[in-house]
Amino acid sequence: MTNPSKQFLSVESAVRVRQAGLSLVELMIALALSGAIILGIFTVYMDSNQTTRLGDSLARIQESGRIGLELMSRQVRMAGYQGCSDGYSVPLRVVASNPPPSITPAAGEDSVYLYNTGVQGWQVTAATQTTWDAGTDFEDLNTIEGDALPGSDVLMVQRARPLTAIISDGATPPKGMAVRGSDIPIVDPDGLFGAGAEFSSGALLMIANCEFADVFRMTNDPSGASKVIKHGVAANTNDKLSVAYTADSDAALFAFESTVFFVADTGRVDDQGNNIQALYRATNNLPNSATPDFQREELVEGVEAMKVQYGLRTDPDNNTISFVDASGVTASDWKDVVVIRVGLLVSASGNVLQQDDSQSYELPGTVFVAGTPGTGEQAHAADRRLRKAFVTTLDLRNRRCGEFKQLVGTDLWEWEDADNNGGDGDPCN
Secondary structure, eight states: OOOHHHHHHHHHHHHHHHHSSOOHHHHHHHHHHHHHHHHHHHHHHHHHHHHHHHHHHHHHHHHHHHHHHHHHHHHHTTTTOBTBSOTTTSOEEEOBSSOOGGGOOOTTOOEEOGGGTSEEEEEOOTTTTTTTTTTSTTTTOTTTTTTSOTTSEEEEEEEEEEOSOEEOOSSSSOSSOSSTTSOEEEEOTTOOBSTTSSBOTTOEEEEEOSSOEEEEEOOSOOOSSSEEEOOOTTSBSOSOOSSOOOGGGTOEEEEEEEEEEEEEEEEEEOTTOOEEEEEEEEEEOOTTOSSOOEEEEEEEETEEEEEEEEEEEEETTTTEEEEEOGGGOOTTTGGGEEEEEEEEEEEOSSOOSSSOOOOOEEETTEEEEEEOTTSSSSEEEOSSOOEEEEEEEEEOTTOOSSOEEEOTTSSOEEETTTTSSSSSSOTTO
């Protein structure tokens, strides 16, 4: 006879066996929940990674824009600087042989005004890429002419750069120049002058006090404990300067410097194959060369375009300023530029956007739209790089306001309606 208790236990055991593990429904629910959790974690990770990439790109762009404008502003604000002498009333007397075209006096003249060339600009198009620099200090120099990106601008700044070498104020060598044709005794603490130094024979220099300014070429290699600078006719049209410059007349030595800013292709590509452009600076190497030899250096990577507008004071009475492109400034108008508006279009390397960039970016005088860059059109690549436009306005510290005109039949210049407001000769007051 069967034991009822054993029968009950066997049935119970069978039930336990049938209930072991997960049912199909439970398994599917578990997999769905696990998948949702994994998908959520992956989504959070991807979003975090995308946010990090966007943040890094934005930080690089902001840093590049800030540095680019800062480096440009330091030069632009000093355009036309020539020491304590006033650029509007004190011309540069150029006695140097074969001076740069920008400061070559007109026929029959020996002087130029630096305010005419202190700042100049050009617009580069596909049609003018090899001709826009005609007559400039850097004409036919491939480091600038052939590489400046069409659709962007070129900006040149000229100024006197102070040197650490000073005119001697001691008895030996004498206290400055004895007469206009004398050697210039100097104290050169940093060894700027001499054979193999930054300035050797043939160097283009400027000497000025608050009343006179001369540009000449050095005709010797200063050496010894008591250095002197010679300015003979071997490299100058005249060995006599405007005045006998002395230390107690606030005379100082300067290098005459031209700096050119432009945008060019670096020849590099990023990880996605995008061409990388950059802001470049080219500085003349005039010290020991009869002709300009601009030394080019890359300043900021990722600058795709630079546009510049020039503020002309068109109404001295009301201090009205009109902004125009370089094509709107005539040769005689550069002296009236008192403010400059500079814009940079900067991109980061790498594709970080979810879609192609179809935005428009406003720079001074133009709007860059998605298109084909480097063709002379105001366009940026329709790719997935992050971009941002940076614009700043810079005052030229060495420019007066008002209209400056030459008196008929003379070599003198004066402000038109000078005492129109303040009665002090300054039309700005």
